Amino acid sequence: MKLSTLLVHAAAEPQAHTGAVADSIVLSTTYQHAADGTRAPAGLEYQREAHPNGVALERALAAAEGGAEALCFASGMAAIAALMQALPEPGEVIIGTDVYQGTRTLALEFLQAKGFRVRAIAYSDTAAVVASINADTRLLWLETPSNPLLHVGDIAALASACHTHKALFVVDNTFATTALQRPLALGADVVMHSTTKYIGGHSDVMGGALVFARRDDWFERVLHFRHIHGAVMAPFNAWLTLRGLRTLAVRVERHAANALAVAEFLATCPALEQVNYPGLSSHPNHAVAARQMRAFGGMLSITFKRGREAALQVASALRLFTNATSLGGFESLVEHRASVEGPNPVTAQNLLRLSIGLEDPEDLIDDLRQALAQLSS
Ligand SMILES: *Cc1c(COP(=O)(O)O)cnc(C)c1O
Numbered sequence: 001m002k003l004s005t006l007l008v009h010a011a012a013e014p015q016a017h018t019g020a021v022a023d024s025i026v027l028s029t030t031y032q033h034a035a036d037g038t039r040a041p042a043g044l045e046y047q048r049e050a051h052p053n054g055v056a057l058e059r060a061l062a063a064a065e066g067g068a069e070a071l072c073f074a075s076g077m078a079a080i081a082a083l084m085q086a087l088p089e090p091g092e093v094i095i096g097t098d099v100y101q102g103t104r105t106l107a108l109e110f111l112q113a114k115g116f117r118v119r120a121i122a123y124s125d126t127a128a129v130v131a132s133i134n135a136d137t138r139l140l141w142l143e144t145p146s147n148p149l150l151h152v153g154d155i156a157a158l159a160s161a162c163h164t165h166k167a168l169f170v171v172d173n174t175f176a177t178t179a180l181q182r183p184l185a186l187g188a189d190v191v192m193h194s195t196t197k198y199i200g201g202h203s204d205v206m207g208g209a210l211v212f213a214r215r216d217d218w219f220e221r222v223l224h225f226r227h228i229h230g231a232v233m234a235p236f237n238a239w240l241t242l243r244g245l246r247t248l249a250v251r252v253e254r255h256a257a258n259a260l261a262v263a264e265f266l267a268t269c270p271a272l273e274q275v276n277y278p279g280l281s282s283h284p285n286h287a288v289a290a291r292q293m294r295a296f297g298g299m300l301s302i303t304f305k306r307g308r309e310a311a312l313q314v315a316s317a318l319r320l321f322t323n324a325t326s327l328g329g330f331e332s333l334v335e336h337r338a339s340v341e342g343p344n345p346v347t348a349q350n351l352l353r354l355s356i357g358l359e360d361p362e363d364l365i366d367d368l369r370q371a372l373a374q375l376s377s
Contacts (some may be wrong), residue, residue: 003064003179004249011059011242025239026052048230053238058209060245064178065191067211069219071226072238076174076194077102078231079208081110083170083190084139085229086221090115091138096123096153098146100172100194101341107141123153124285130161137167142188145175145289148301148337148353150276152285155292159187168218174198174328179252180294184213195241197328198298201251205240207233251330251358255298258364259356263300265365271310271375273303273350298356299327301337308349310375311336315352317371320359327355332364 001009014021028051031044039045044052054072062070073079080103087093095107097120107118116138121129123142133140140162144153155171162169171183174194183191193199195207212219226232233241256279263277275282278289279296289296304310315323321334333355338345356364 006063007060007179007249008246010063011056012246023053023056023239023242025235027235047235048232049227051235051238053235053242054233057233057238057242057245060242061178061193061209061211064245065173065211066182066184067191067213068215070209070211071219071222072195072233072241073208073210073226074231074233074237075206076192076196076208077106079192079194079210080106080172082222082225082229082231083192083210084111086218086225087111087116087138087168088218089138091136092117092119092134093139093141094119094121094129094132094137095141096143096146096151097121098123098149098151099141099143100147100174101346103141103143103172104346122151123158124151126154126157126288129153129158133158133161133165133167135165137162137165139168139170141170141172143172143175144181145278145297145299147175147299148276148347148351150175150278150283150299150301152278152283152289152292154285154288155181155183155186155188159183162189163187175299176293176297177248177252179249180256180297181292184211186292189213189218195244197326198252198255199244199248199328200241201244201248201329202240203326203329203331205237205244207237207241252298253295254358255328255356256295258358258361259298259300259354260296261361262354262356262364262368266300266302266368269368269372271305271372273305276301276303299353300356301351301353303348304350304352306350306375308336308338311350311352312339313375314371317374318367319370320364320367321354327353329355330358332357332359 029047058070142153171188177198191211193209266275277300321332337347
């Protein structure tokens with residue numbers, strides 16, 4: 001079955017006792033036991049352990065990513081924290097130099113405090129990453145494309161190096177999504193999503209998910225951790241997120257087509273120093289991206305020759321792009337990353353990150369053209 005068909009039909013059955021085609025939200029926190037004191041026939045006990053909306057979302061996500069199991073969490077960060085907490089004995093953890101800020105903070109503050117050594121490497125150079133994986137590597141964390149520089153890591157090459165050294169290999173698939181990239185098929189052990197972004201798709205529901213290639217010990221430890229730490233996804237959030245997943249394939253196709261058109265326009269603008277978008281043939285990892293992605297996604301970043309002031313001026317001159325953090329919703333957003341990264345920003349001051357929405361691409365290009373024109377005046 002093709003992915004768009006699967007996203008529509010996975011875990012979608014009319015409700016047995018009413019025939020309702022659309023899912024309902026089950027808010028119950030507790031479930032009646034069977035007469036002998038064991039769990040009810042559906043196997044449910046208490047909402048923190050599992051609930052029908054969460055189970056349906058997990059079944060659909062596991063099917064979409066081609067995994068054995070999926071687990072949903074209250075946020076993307078809760079999912080990452082659970083996974084990192086459940087790592088086996090200490091050793092080395094490798095993350096990208098360009099990685100979601102919360103992931104970097106979690107690794108540097110919490111994993112190091114637990115005795116792990118954390119190393120940051122640029123994933124744009126596959127050979128350098130492969131060479132640094134060794135017998136002491138417990139986890140390789142790949143975000144591809146990365147935030148906010150849109151580096152692309154070679155999933156298949158890194159998976160095979162991890163397997164050689166028995167390191168666990170996780171791919172944060174938030175930017176590309178299941179619709180464009182399926183890391184488990186390329187050898188990843190776990191796929192992570194901030195479902196807050198494209199899967200939710202409407203900037204109105206927070207969540208995170210992990211999809212496991214196998215039902216192994218790591219999965220069991222993460223499941224236990226979630227149950228005891230309690231950062232579960234609420235039924236309403238699971239319901240909204242599954243609703244978003246149904247239309248993911250068509251939305252992301254349009255996000256990616258719009259982003260490519262916008263990137264091609266931006267590549268012609270003399271005020272810009274660089275346009276970071278894996279769909280441009282000038283991108284250093286374009287060939288890898290073309291091999292492992294169906295299209296190049298809806299995210300891009302740009303840097304300005306005239307520095308921070310020019311970036312801020314364009315961000316506030318845009319009319320269709322709202323200046324706000326986050327990404328993956330139907331509306332276009334622009335963000336000056338350095339401004340939101342606190343006192344010691346990692347991102348360059350002259351960079352803007354764009355989340356390209358579902359507007360008409362000509363309108364988005366016109367808006368960028370008028371905002372850039374204000375720079376030269
Ligand atoms: C947003 C994001 C996260 C964190 O997810 P939350 O839902 O905000 O907790 C992790 N990775 C990437 C790539 C993200 O964009």
